[in-house]
Amino acid sequence: MSVLIVGSTALDSIKTPNAENPRLLGGSASHAAVAASFFSPVKLLGVVGEDFPRRYIQLYERLGIDLEGLQILPGKTFHWSGEYELNMNHRRTLLTELGVFETFNPTLPKQHQDTPFVLLANIAPSLQYHVLEQMRRPRFVVADTMDLWLNIALPDLLKLIKRVDGFVLNDSEAHQLTKEDNVFAAIKKIHKLGPKYIVIKKGSHGSILSSPAGYFLCPAYPLGKVVDPTGAGDSFAGAMMGYLATANGPVDDHIRRAMIYGSVVAAFCCEGFGLLRTARLKRPLIEQRVKELEAFTGF
């Protein structure tokens, strides 16, 4: 089965203590779509400007990503610029130019409306909701978010997560949303807001699933060096949804393994700037690290 992914499609200018890379392919939907493409057919829904480099379109195409839902509009592509500190957990935004994103109205091509798996990657929750309303009985819908929307669009976000199956967020965002310092106490409160499946991302500390089948404590793949963590969370969610879409049977039977694939692709993402490492991935490399994670966690 296939996955529909909506989110931002952007140009990212990223600075770390060691290097600087301007105008890389970025955005939540780009990272998620590339990650999902190693597992299942992907339909991308997004918007870019006329300045969007042809080679990025070719990259999507090479990975077999369906671009019928990618609008190319007069104007500039969304451009984000950020800088990481030595401790990669801290970054600051230097610049945000919304460009064509400012008036983005995600309209689903008719043949996309029956896609069974839907990932509402990080964009304004009102846009995520607008996409969800155009879907016809999707099988499994997951929404991601970021602190910005908790700050400026909380009512929209609360309206959205009432209607999704799964909700993916960082531990710091879970604390912000619930005012609970303890992550498991926070999870309990978030379930009351709607989602049956909650995934808390904790960066290098892994992630936690709370589902009707109980908790799953998902490890992060051990990395001795992080080059650029931008998009790791989007890659995680994309790979998870891509894997789920190809697994037969109930979501509960496969979501744990899907998160393991998410962890592995997220780790690859961190090993290069932007999508440089992820885009060159091959499935056997992913499988190798999944096996390693099995070896690192059995007892």
Add this chain to the structure above:
Amino acid sequence: MSVLIVGSTALDSIKTPNAENPRLLGGSASHAAVAASFFSPVKLLGVVGEDFPRRYIQLYERLGIDLEGLQILPGKTFHWSGEYELNMNHRRTLLTELGVFETFNPTLPKQHQDTPFVLLANIAPSLQYHVLEQMRRPRFVVADTMDLWLNIALPDLLKLIKRVDGFVLNDSEAHQLTKEDNVFAAIKKIHKLGPKYIVIKKGSHGSILSSPAGYFLCPAYPLGKVVDPTGAGDSFAGAMMGYLATANGPVDDHIRRAMIYGSVVAAFCCEGFGLLRTARLKRPLIEQRVKELEAFTGF
């Protein structure tokens, strides 16, 4: 087989945002010995003053802990007082009265010198070394430490860890010791200092083992509420060593499971002040949570 545990035996006065408990049984050796006692025979090596409450001696005795190595000297018991913030990861020391600990000279009773498993729980590394020198060919020696010794007794600590099999420390201490922000890069540097087995404790994020058999990513037991984290790390190390001492065969075959038991006992420790919860534990309760952790981690 049995475990010899040396470390501090103290009275802890602990303040949290919700409660205050004066003069609880505490200290690294107390926490570790109680935790280990659920698995194997334990020999405690420590010192207390004449003010040490009789009921704490009875608690050790009820758990079958061998007290031949516990010196009772004229003077006052080591007294520590600390206060936790709302976020339990932050605490500050209010008071440290060394008392009889100031002149502690841990001398091993002759029949303790052949104990196969040795846990050098957190005390001054020179004292840990002094105990190690009195042992006759122990099978497996693990040392724990704290940031204080990295600050004021680094040469002693480096001398000690050259001679131990295993070294247990917090992630923040690993960063402090190696100047490496990445925990896996830090582990590589610590191996070069001697220990073949390194356990990095990450509190509620679990722990990491690096050993000749590779990494083990050990989860923390999920807790919805932490009452008092004092002694959790000591409980972890104690339970790990207690479990190892009763397992037959090579350490590599059992250390992962031993860490799982460590995680479970550490979680119980956090559910009560001082040793109040841990001391009332029964083995079946521990086994139940180990089973839960199995269920929370399989994929």
